[in-house]
Amino acid sequence: MIDFLADYLIFQPFKPSLNRLQHNIVAIDPETYPLRDRIKYYLTLKIPDFPGSTSFQDLITIPSREKPPVVEGAVSRYEGAHFNFENILDGLLKRQKPTFRQNSMTTLTELTSPYCLLETVDYDGVNVLDNLLLPKWVAKMGMTERDFDQWGERFFSTYQAEKRQFLTWQPNHKRIVAHQEEYLFFMLNFMPLPSILKLRVSAIFTDGTREAYTPLQLRSAQFGQVVTVPVGTHVIGANPTKTLQSYQVWLSNEYDHRLSEIRTYHLDHRKVAQERFIVFNNSFHTYDTLRLTGASTEAIKVTRTTAERERPLNAAPDFTEFYIVDRYADRELTISTGFFERDVAAQLRYLDELLMAEEWYLVTDRNHEPLELITTQLVDHDDIPDLVARQFQFRYVRQQNSYSRLPVAPPAPERPTYWKAEGLRYLLDAYGKRTGMVRPLKLVKCYVDDDTAVAPLTQKPNAAGDPDYVSEYLDTGIVVGSTPYPNTAISRPTTFVRNSATCPSGLEGGPATITVASAKYGGEQPGDADALAEAEYNSLNTQAYANTNGTCTLNANYTATVPTGHFQYRSNAPTKIGLHRLTPSAPWPGDQGNTPELQSVVGSYIYPVGSNALNFPVDGGGGFYFRVYGTNGTTYTLKVYRNGVLKKTLTSTLGVSGYDNHYMFDDTGVGGGVYAPADGDKFYIQIS
Numbered sequence: 086m087i088d089f090l091a092d093y094l095i096f097q098p099f100k101p102s103l104n105r106l107q108h109n110i111v112a113i114d115p116e117t118y119p120l121r122d123r124i125k126y127y128l129t130l131k132i133p134d135f136p137g138s139t140s141f142q143d144l145i146t147i148p149s150r151e152k153p154p155v156v157e158g159a160v161s162r163y164e165g166a167h168f169n170f171e172n173i174l175d176g177l178l179k180r181q182k183p184t185f186r187q188n189s190m191t192t193l194t195e196l197t198s199p200y201c202l203l204e205t206v207d208y209d210g211v212n213v214l215d216n217l218l219l220p221k222w223v224a225k226m227g228m229t230e231r232d233f234d235q236w237g238e239r240f241f242s243t244y245q246a247e248k249r250q251f252l253t254w255q256p257n258h259k260r261i262v263a264h265q266e267e268y269l270f271f272m273l274n275f276m277p278l279p280s281i282l283k284l285r286v287s288a289i290f291t292d293g294t295r296e297a298y299t300p301l302q303l304r305s306a307q308f309g310q311v312v313t314v315p316v317g318t319h320v321i322g323a324n325p326t327k328t329l330q331s332y333q334v335w336l337s338n339e340y341d342h343r344l345s346e347i348r349t350y351h352l353d354h355r356k357v358a359q360e361r362f363i364v365f366n367n368s369f370h371t372y373d374t375l376r377l378t379g380a381s382t383e384a385i386k387v388t389r390t391t392a393e394r395e396r397p398l399n400a401a402p403d404f405t406e407f408y409i410v411d412r413y414a415d416r417e418l419t420i421s422t423g424f425f426e427r428d429v430a431a432q433l434r435y436l437d438e439l440l441m442a443e444e445w446y447l448v449t450d451r452n453h454e455p456l457e458l459i460t461t462q463l464v465d466h467d468d469i470p471d472l473v474a475r476q477f478q479f480r481y482v483r484q485q486n487s488y489s490r491l492p493v494a495p496p497a498p499e500r501p502t503y504w505k506a507e508g509l510r511y512l513l514d515a516y517g518k519r520t521g522m523v524r525p526l527k528l529v530k531c532y533v534d535d536d537t538a539v540a541p542l543t544q545k546p547n548a549a550g551d552p553d554y555v556s557e558y559l560d561t562g563i564v565v566g567s568t569p570y571p572n573t574a575i576s577r578p579t580t581f582v583r584n585s586a587t588c589p590s591g592l593e594g595g596p597a598t599i600t601v602a603s604a605k606y607g608g609e610q611p612g613d614a615d616a617l618a619e620a621e622y623n624s625l626n627t628q629a630y631a632n633t634n635g636t637c638t639l640n641a642n643y644t645a646t647v648p649t650g651h652f653q654y655r656s657n658a659p660t661k662i663g664l665h666r667l668t669p670s671a672p673w674p675g676d677q678g679n680t681p682e683l684q685s686v687v688g689s690y691i692y693p694v695g696s697n698a699l700n701f702p703v704d705g706g707g708g709f710y711f712r713v714y715g716t717n718g719t720t721y722t723l724k725v726y727r728n729g730v731l732k733k734t735l736t737s738t739l740g741v742s743g744y745d746n747h748y749m750f751d752d753t754g755v756g757g758g759v760y761a762p763a764d765g766d767k768f769y770i771q772i773s
Contacts, residue, residue, distance in 0.1 A: 086297055088285060088335065091342035094275040096246040097620040098238040099197065099309075102175035103227025103368070110204045112151055112163035118208050124151060126166035129203035130173060135527055136194040136546045137307065137510060139609030141201055145173060174200060178225035180370040182444065183268050183313055185452050188320050190284065190303040191550030193311040196370060197224045197272070201612070219612035219619070222274070222309055225370045226252070241274050242623065249346045252311065252369035254438060256431045260353045261376065263329075265362060266448055267317040270371035271336055271345050273310050276606075276617055277515025279338030282306055284314055286334055290327040298322075305512065305524070305549040305557060311371065312336075313550070316350070328354075361420055362448040363456070367438045374448075375439060379421020379474055385485070387414045414485040418447070418456070421476045429470045436475060437465055445479065451493045455482040502539055504528035504553040512557050514566075517614055518607035521565045524557035568607025572614035575601040575621075581628045583635025592657060593643070597634035599625050641769040642729025651700045652762035656770045659697040663712045665746075680712050703762050711747045711770065715739045723747060726769040 100106055110126045118124060126149045131141040149166040156162075179195040199220045206214035227233075228240065236244060244250070252270040261267055273282075284301040300322045306312060316334045323329045329352050336345040363375045390411040396404060425432045439445075440463050446453035456479040463475065508526030511519050528551075530543040547555055576598060583594025601618045608614035647653045656662045663680030679692035679699060692699050701709070713721065717739055725733040739745055762768070 087287065087333070087347060088337045088341045088343040090249075091338060091340075091344055094246070094277070094344070095617075095621045095624040096242045096275045097222065097616065098623075099222045099224045099226075099241040099272070099274055100238045101226045101228060101233070101240075102171050102178060102223050103225070104171065104230070104233045104237075106169065106171035106174060106223070108168045108170070108202060109164075110149075110166045110168075110206065112165035113206055113208070113213060115154070115161070115163055118213070120209070121151065121154070121163075123209040125149075125207045126151060127205040127207070128166075128168045128170070129205065130170060131201040131203060132174075132177065132198060135508070136198070137526055137548075138508070139510065139613075141199075141610060144177075144200075146205075174198070174223050175225060178223070178370075180225060180366055180372075180444075181313075182364070182366075182372055182446070182453065183266070183315065186266060186319070187268070187313070187315050189315070189550055189552075190282065190301050191313045192303070192306050192548045193270075193313060194546040194548045196311045197222060197309045199223075199309065199610075199613075201610075217611070219616050220610060221616070224272070224311075227368050241272065242620070245272075245274070246624065249344060251314075251345060251348060252371045253367055253373055255367075255373050255435055256428050258349050258351060258427075260351045260426075261317070262353050262360070263318045265317055265374060265376060266364065267315070267350070267374050268372055269314045269316050269334070269348065270369065271312050271314060273306055273308055273312065275344075276308070276517075276620070278306065278308055279344065280304065280515075281339040282312060282344075283337045283339070283341070284316070284321075284334065285337050285341070285343075286321045286323075286332055288321070288323045288332040289330050290324070291330045292327060294327070296324060303550055307549075308513075308517075310548075313371075316348075318352070357423075363439070364446040364448060364453055365439055365442040366444045368441065373438065375422075377420050378423030379476070381418060381420035384417045384419070385414050386417065387412060412486075416481040416485060417459070418479040418481070419476065420479070422474050424472050424474045429473050430466070433467070433470065433473055433475070434465050436463055439477070447479070447481075456480065457482055501533040502530055503533055504545075504555070505531045505536070505538075506547065506555045507544075511563070511609060513607065513609075516606050517609075517617055518566050518568045519563050521559055521561070521563045522557040523560045523563070525555045528553055528555065568604075568609075568614065570608045570611050570614055571604035572601070572606040572608075572618040574603035575599065575618050577622060579626050579631045579635070581626065581631040581635075583631045583637065584628075585637075587632050587635075588637035589657065592637040594631070595636035595638050597631045597636070599630075641726035641731075641771070643767060643769065645698065645767055647765045647767065648700055650764060651702055652764070652766040652768065654699050654701065654768045654770070655697055656772065658772045660695040661714055661772055662770055663694065663714065664699065664701070665710055665712050681714075701762075703764050703766075709762075711745075713737075713739065713745045713747065713772065714743060717743060722773050724771045724773075726771070728767055729769075 108128060110128065113124065127146050129146045130144040132144045134140055134142045147168055147170065149168055151166045152164045154161050154163050178198060181193050181195065199222050201220050202218045204214060204216040205212065252272060282303040283299045285299055287295060287297045289295050300320060303312065318329065321332060323332065331349060331351045333347050333349045335343050335347045337343050357378045359378065359381060361377045361381060363377060364372055365375065367373050389409055392408060392410045393406050394408065396406050445456040445458050447456055459478040459480055467473065505528065506525030507529055509523050510526045512522040512524060514520050525547045527544050528547050530539040531537060532539060578596035578598050582596050585594045588594050599622050601621050606614040606617040643655065645653055654664055663678055665678040665680050679694055679696045681694055683691050684694065690701055720736065720738045722736045724731060735747065737745055
């Protein structure tokens with residue numbers, strides 16, 4: 086059984102570093118600072134001092150000046166200063182390939198990073214602005230410019246909130262073989278975070294049976310990290326007594342609530358003449374595996390540097406004036422994908438990822454052998470595809486200088502080392518508050534015998550899932566649930582308004598108010614908690630939320646199509662107010678209104694009690710009145726609007742009869758008043 090979706094997650098936007106990262110410092114007031122050539126703008130980028138650290142340090146300060154003002158008639162526009170910094174941040178982020186035949190879930194700490202921006206403005210050498218913005222997150226990822234223009238950073242919040250996509254564009258329902266390495270990656274850019282991240286599997290066997298289980302778990306993953314999830318058959322551990330036909334995988338939290346999409350893999354039990362596997366990075370800078378079943382060839386090209394020397398006197402007969410100064414060999418691999426069997430158009434387009442990649446590895450029996458893709462052109466669409474296959478040419482990155490043919494070597498003895506823990510990081514709960522647990526921030530490689538650091542100095546983040554990971558421990562000096570930087574409260578209307586169709590008749594939909602309590606979220610840096618609170622606001626700022634929680638207010642100036650020769654009447658309480666005609670001897674048959682007394686009368690303008698949006702003929706007179714119904718002694722206020730303009734307000738108390746009469750179109754009596762209805766008039770009566 087597939088786990089139910091965790092539909093309560095709040096996703097936070099991330100910025101893709103392979104697309105445009107721009108920031109604009111708004112121009113300072115031209116009246117206060119008229120000499121625009123004396124203004125200098127600065128943008129300082131702040132990043133963590135180590136991956137996973139909660140303290141920031143200045144990376145770089147970028148100077149700029151504003152563009153000249155644009156004058157259009159009497160309007161002047163000052164655009165301020167623009168900064169682009171995607172290349173700076175992208176160069177700091179690193180992708181991390183799965184290890185050879187990796188069989189555990191791990192976290193990637195350098196594929197994403199928080200950063201802060203500090204705006205500074207100087208005028209004539211004097212600082213006039215220092216503004217530290219809320220922290221944001223960047224990911225070493227990218228998309229086509231067409232998609233970026235539409236989605237931008239909303240891909241990671243809006244799109245992921247709905248789709249929960251693993252970080253890959255490879256088509257679903259992939260066909261694999263039992264010995265194939267296969268990996269998925271998932272970004273933890275949502276709150277609340279799972280305390281336990283589970284790989285869930287639903288295995289389907291050839292006998293029609295199905296089994297659901299959890300082969301892998303990961304603890305202590307942190308917000309913003311990307312999780313590597315091996316999903317090959319050697320990892321999922323299906324029942325060995327049965328033949329596996331296919332299986333579905335997804336990620337769930339400790340409550341078995343599904344966090345991710347569901348991906349399906351089909352086992353290919355057919356024998357093929359040749360088979361190779363390429364692991365390469367995709368546009369998310371995570372890694373996909375491509376199975377190639379077409380014919381392949383390998384060729385070696387040797388490059389020699391030669392020289393000629395003088396033949397000495399009395400040289401031996403086998404002496405040669407020609408000799409080799411240097412030589413090396415390049416090996417090239419040419420391989421075909423094999424024919425695509427399903428989703429040909431999608432599979433063909435997906436090969437763009439292989440062509441656009443920056444790393445390629447051939448999976449061998451002992452490691453991932455680095456390759457360089459020589460092919461630079463690909464036909465990725467064909468209106469009439471028929472049988473489709475594509476051929477790629479690779480070069481082995483490592484040059485060959487000799488020849489040998491040895492089996493995989495056993496491990497060689499080395500001087501024992503271990504990873505020494507350094508620094509501390511507070512572990513936070515699902516709302517960014519301290520749990521009382523801490524763990525080392527980073528690991529430094531040291532020798533066991535004398536505890537000295539290995540040269541060159543080697544260190545890495547203490548990431549969950551790493552084989553050298555040092556677990557967290559309880560610090561009794563920490564107050565559980567505390568935080569140095571709680572969020573400030575948010576009470577802000579939605580940008581969406583309620584659909585008026587969901588309001589009582591005559592009322593107009595308005596925005597809902599989204600409230601996030603102060604100190605609901607925490608953070609280790611100023612602005613962290615506020616960013617989480619803003620993410621909650623953005624997740625609730627939807628049309629559906631406004632339709633459920635939005636206000637319904639008086640719509641006295643409503644829009645309606647009124648028949649010619651008629652006026653229309655509406656009320657906010659049609660069951661408490663009935664419109665009645667005083668003189669039943671008018672030229673049309675019957676009486677007019679929706680009062681209980683008229684329900685037995687036969688006529689053209691008799692409406693059921695409680696009706697609203699009622700049309701009545703215009704006769705030029707004032708013979709209509711309201712009959713207000715209720716409990717004896719109840720005080721009420723009536724307001725009469727004509728075409729959205731308030732014309733009459735009165736306060737009264739219901740008498741013993743249980744109803745009161747009030748003339749509609751005249752303040753003093755029957756007929757001819759200034760409020761006599763005209764053709765197309767729209768009246769609205771509010772009772773409170």
